[in-house]
Amino acid sequence: MGEKKIVAFCCENSSYKAAEAVAVTESSVLDLVDIVRLPCSGKVEIGMVLKCLEKDHPGVLILSCPVDNCKYITGNVRAKKRVKMVKKALQNAGIDENRVHMDFISSVDTYKFITIVKEMNDRLLKDRPPAGHD
């Protein structure tokens, strides 16, 4: 297709596993995202997220372990603070901060994963033909 997709930073302990589970279902939602696997959501960097948007990716998802369930205890807390700073930078730049969204899912939340991706895709890419049609 050549058109840029939503980037999803996925924690390998939770959302990445959920994505793997989605892969064996009939859902085509994984065609809508470029997944980046992280050892922990706390590894996400402000610069990384901004770079994705700079490179014209329509949106960025940061999918982290549920609160109080981070393998590294406070990784998801740090991720939350960094996402806050990204949003601040976007505000300063006059960019819609809702192009970046953070959510919390566990490794079995396949339905939640699908819903989150679809929601962002439909919201940000209203003008694009839906996935699968080209």
Next chain:
Amino acid sequence: MVKGFKNLLILGCGSCVTVCMTGGEKEVGILASTLRLANKKKGVSMEIIEDTIERQCDREFFDDVKDKIEQADAVLSMACGVGVQFCSEIFSGKIVLPALNTKFYGATEEQGVWTERCAGCGDCVLDKFGGVCPIARCSKSLLNGPCGGSQDGKCEVDPENIDCGWQIIYDRLKSLGLLSRLEENEPVKDWSSGRDGGPGKIVREDMLL
């Protein structure tokens, strides 16, 4: 501040501003991305170059980026006030702008927290106060503190963020068994050794080429 420039160099510094996470390579990247996003939104065309040098307070380190500076319409320096000025001096005729507000000489209390320690007064009294500076750490720079605004070890100017410097001095001298020092009246300070005496200059004759 950067309006109207077609070619902007964002120049980071590898020294103090990297340590306090405000002007190093990473922060240069964040600022550059943010600026590019903003420009795109407004339809402004500006080429933004990123680079970081070891220090911006020593002439030699600018050699690596000499060409980039010369080609840029302006340099947005992420160094402290010293670096911004020095870059501007060395590349006279080039517009050099400050990306940061330089606030104090400080230490990393813990990752992500930096607090002021030194006021650069030019006449160090740390030996008298157990290694705690009353000039920098007392909101009123008292030499015979504390004042009446010290409560629960906090300074009334900003109790959430400022510890009472004199409480720290008191506790430190107590732990060193030197509390009796505080019974002596400290005379008025000679402020001329610092900023009040005018901009400073230090020369080491034996080091001149």
Next chain:
Amino acid sequence: MSELKAGSNLERVLQEGHFAVTAELGPPKSADVEIIKTKAAHLKGNVDAVNITDNQTAIVRMSSIGAGVLAMQEGLEPVIQITCRDRNRIAIQSDVLGAYALGLKNILCLTGDHQVFGNHSTSKNVFDMDSIQLIQTLKDMRDKKVFICGDEIKNSKKAPVVEPRIFIGGAANPFGDPFEFRVIRLAKKVNAGVDFIQTQCIYDMERFEKWMEQVRKRGLHKKVKILAGLTPLKSEGMARYMRDSVAGLTVPDYYLERLSKVEDKAAEGIKICVEQIKRLQEIEGVAGIHLMAIEWERRVPEIVEAAGLLPRP
């Protein structure tokens, strides 16, 4: 009786061993002279001297010396205040010469509230000196007859030395932290040459008595005249505000209880104040009181009278 250092009324009263009474007058936040006249009228004859504050809380008001001269014209004896926040040593020594030349003889030396609390929080502060160095400065000007730099206080080589003979005051806070250090700080002020001390307003009598015990242990009460600070409570709201928002101040609950139980809170507040005065008169080493009835100067006469302190000597 030993010779007076400055010859002010306050000094005389204290020297003669009377229980002294001082009050406070805040200059106006404008060039309005009438306000000073009104406040002075309440205080005249009821107190020995009146503090004229110096840009208190870092809010711009008419200068202490300026308002002090006006107060003097109204028949009061002023205690000029100088803080270290707004003036450097040059300005301060200059002001001391001017004050003395205008007939002002009492000066209270203060550190000064930080400018962040006032209406010009973006200003630069000075703090060239602190209160202890300021006391030392006034002492050296009066007794050694020299400026801080060592020059003699005379206009030219052949001119006579004309030094400012000031009765030197300082402040003390018996309730600040660190508690154990407060008396040492008072001792430092005594060593610097302070003649009289006014404390922050007291509500917690027990704590104050403990502080006075330490003061007496070091013999400081014999070297300096201590005036205990008092502020009458106007209302429950004021009592709560003093307790919760003023750094270093404790207001015992029983005062709040008493105020809550009566209709006329102001009258009860005055009653409490008079009781406090009577109790203070019993404490060894307390040479008088400093009544800070801010914006309530008109009640000072009745407080002083009810405490049996009229007429003034």
